[in-house]
Amino acid sequence: xxxxxxxxxAITSWLFVCALFALCCVLGVLQYRWITEVSETAxxxxxxxxxxxxxxxxNDFDSAIGAACAALRPSAADSAQTLENELVSRYRxxxxxxxxxxLFQRLAVAVPGQDSxxxxxxxxxxxxxxxxxxxxxxRGIRDRIEANFAARLQPEHGATGHRPGPDGAWGPPAGxxxxxxxxxxxxEEPIFASAGDFGRGRFGQRETGWVVYExxxxxxxxILLPDILRRDLNTTSGLEYQVEVTTKTSPPSVLYQxxxxxxxxxxxxxxxxxxxxxxxxxxxxxxxxxxxxPPRGPSPDSGRWQMFVRHRAGSLDAVVAQSRMRSLAVTxxxxxxxxxxxxxxxxxxxxxxxxxxxxxxxxxxxxxxLRTPLTVIHTAGYNLQGKLAHNPAQVEKYGAxxxxxxxxxxxxxxxxxxxxxxxxxxxxxxxxxxxVESVIDETMEANRAVIDSxxxxxxxxxxxxxxxxxxxxxxxxxxxxxLLCNAAKYGxxxxxxxxxxxxxxxxxxxxxxxxxxxxxxxxIPLEEQQHIFDPFYRGARAxxxxxHGTGLGLSLVKKIVEAHGGSIQVKSEPMKGAxxxxxxxxxxxxxxx
Ligand code: ADP
Numbered sequence: 407x408x409x410x411x412x413x414x415x416a417i418t419s420w421l422f423v424c425a426l427f428a429l430c431c432v433l434g435v436l437q438y439r440w441i442t443e444v445s446e447t448a449x450x451x452x453x454x455x456x457x458x459x460x461x462x463x464x465n466d467f468d469s470a471i472g473a474a475c476a477a478l479r480p481s482a483a484d485s486a487q488t489l490e491n492e493l494v495s496r497y498r499x500x501x502x503x504x505x506x507x508x509l510f511q512r513l514a515v516a517v518p519g520q521d522s523x524x525x526x527x528x529x530x531x532x533x534x535x536x537x538x539x540x541x542x543x544x545r546g547i548r549d550r551i552e553a554n555f556a557a558r559l560q561p562e563h564g565a566t567g568h569r570p571g572p573d574g575a576w577g578p579p580a581g582x583x584x585x586x587x588x589x590x591x592x593x594e595e596p597i598f599a600s601a602g603d604f605g606r607g608r609f610g611q612r613e614t615g616w617v618v619y620e621x622x623x624x625x626x627x628x629i630l631l632p633d634i635l636r637r638d639l640n641t642t643s644g645l646e647y648q649v650e651v652t653t654k655t656s657p658p659s660v661l662y663q664x665x666x667x668x669x670x671x672x673x674x675x676x677x678x679x680x681x682x683x684x685x686x687x688x689x690x691x692x693x694x695x696x697x698x699x700p701p702r703g704p705s706p707d708s709g710r711w712q713m714f715v716r717h718r719a720g721s722l723d724a725v726v727a728q729s730r731m732r733s734l735a736v737t738x739x740x741x742x743x744x745x746x747x748x749x750x751x752x753x754x755x756x757x758x759x760x761x762x763x764x765x766x767x768x769x770x771x772x773x774x775x776l777r778t779p780l781t782v783i784h785t786a787g788y789n790l791q792g793k794l795a796h797n798p799a800q801v802e803k804y805g806a807x808x809x810x811x812x813x814x815x816x817x818x819x820x821x822x823x824x825x826x827x828x829x830x831x832x833x834x835x836x837x838x839x840x841x842v843e844s845v846i847d848e849t850m851e852a853n854r855a856v857i858d859s860x861x862x863x864x865x866x867x868x869x870x871x872x873x874x875x876x877x878x879x880x881x882x883x884x885x886x887x888x889l890l891c892n893a894a895k896y897g898x899x900x901x902x903x904x905x906x907x908x909x910x911x912x913x914x915x916x917x918x919x920x921x922x923x924x925x926x927x928x929x930i931p932l933e934e935q936q937h938i939f940d941p942f943y944r945g946a947r948a949x950x951x952x953x954h955g956t957g958l959g960l961s962l963v964k965k966i967v968e969a970h971g972g973s974i975q976v977k978s979e980p981m982k983g984a985x986x987x988x989x990x991x992x993x994x995x996x997x998x999x
Pocket of ligand 1: 888892893896897925927928929930938943944945946947948954955956957958959960961984
């Protein structure tokens with residue numbers, strides 16, 4: 407009945423574990439899919455938000471330069487004289503209010519004369535305009551202005567002179583891929599006559615002159631760009647992104663780089679054009695391009711520079727992959743934890759059930775062990791009260807019986823008490839140097855009656871010169887008594903032979919002493935060998951043949967041996983007897999008086 411119950415319980419437990427495992431697998435697969443989908447969305451969002459930030463940074467950069475140009479730009483000049491005067495006075499005003507007074511490296515006005523355009527350069531310290539030669543690096547600007555001026559002198563082309571386009575851009579329109587890279591940091595802006603002047607004369611709306619701006623590279627790359635990146639890409643605190651800005655020339659030259667930013671251009675997460683003096687409306691408006699909704703970015707062909715951005719982790723894909731792996735690891739961990747908890751709970755419940763069964767067996771066993779001597783004592787006492795009281799031979803016989811059975815009772819109680827104190831950690835008392843041989847002899851002598859009752863022959867071999875051991879003599883006697891009595895109880899059915907051997911296994915070099923107690927009985931089945939040292943455990947044959955015992959003996963033996971720093975193991979094969987091997991450390995040299 408109990409075996410059937412146990413099997414059913416085991417099957418239910420395993421079914422529960424299997425169901426839980428299947429559930430964990432399903433959850434794992436679902437979670438894996440969700441995490442993959444979420445990662446894809448995160449990757450898309452990160453890219454979008456990075457591109458938006460870059461567009462904002464590009465627009466902010468151009469707007470900042472545009473704002474400075476707008477502050478300097480004469481509004482409308484009807485003559486070259488007013489154009490020059492206004493530029494000087496605007497420059498003075500701008501210099502006294504700006505946060506970046508070194509933004510411009512050179513400022514000049516180009517004014518058309520009778521048959522050529524002459525250049526006046528502003529002395530940025532003295533604030534005065536002086537006639538000067540065209541610098542060679544402004545060749546592109548000079549060519550454009552002179553082409554414009556030449557077109558003005560030809561009546562048939564005059565009406566097609568360069569004017570602001572519909573978006574407010576000026577100069578010849580830049581075709582796709584056509585960049586004015588040769589201008590470097592300089593660009594020009596035409597200044598037209600006032601509105602009242604519009605349409606007057608042969609050329610329609612005509613230029614009074616051109617302002618030429620040349621920006622200071624150091625201010626752009628060391629002050630303006632870092633400021634904008636800090637604001638739009640948040641590269642200060644965590645330095646999330648590595649940034650590289652290069653010219654669009656071939657080969658490109660690096661203008662700006664954040665620390666440790668090698669090969670950013672090759673493996674960039676995103677890139678954008680930057681510095682569009684000739685085709686960015688923000689320049690012309692001189693304001694911030696921050697309307698509602700995401701900022702509109704420059705076309706990929708516009709701009710003189712290119713900004714490349716890469717995440718510090720290597721790439722945005724790497725960041726997403728890392729966070730995906732983390733999520734998967736956490737999910738896997740949680741599922742494993744769930745599974746482990748269920749298995750642990752199951753094992754705990756099963757071992758608690760096993761313990762409860764063992765305790766029931768123990769109570770039953772102890773009750774049985776108590777009942778037999780108590781019945782014998784009770785019957786003997788009854789008999790002694792009657793006629794037998796006058797028969798001295800019978801009195802002696804029953805007296806001896808009472809003495810033997812009460813001795814067994816005492817032993818039983820002693821074993822239970824010892825088990826209780828062993829569990830409370832008080833297994834050993836005083837330890838002293840002991841001779842192994844004398845402990846064995848004393849044990850054999852004390853258990854002579856048991857050995858004789860099962861007609862056993864005891865073969866004792868103790869190697870000469872064994873060192874003493876440091877131990878509790880009473881506890882050690884109990885160890886050998888238990889092993890001897892078990893050999894007599896369970897092993898006498900075979901050869902009625904018990905062997906006790908004491909030796910030093912590794913010769914003189916070893917510090918251990920080995921004591922083996924053997925019998926030639928039926929042995930211990932393999933599946934029982936791992937349990938015989940558990941408290942309350944009794945072998946199937948012991949229960950079946952009703953051999954006296956509580957199942958506490960070997961567990962106490964193990965505890966005592968281990969408390970001495972030793973070990974115990976069993977060797978047994980069916981029908982070839984059993985051998986218990988006890989190893990105890992020899993007493994240290996200093997401990998022997
Ligand atoms: P008890 O002897 O009271 O049952 P023990 O703890 O001393 O308890 O032994 C536990 C079990 O180990 C025994 O019930 C028996 O099945 C088995 N056992 C111990 N010694 C031997 C032996 N020498 N031969 C066969 N079986 C043994």
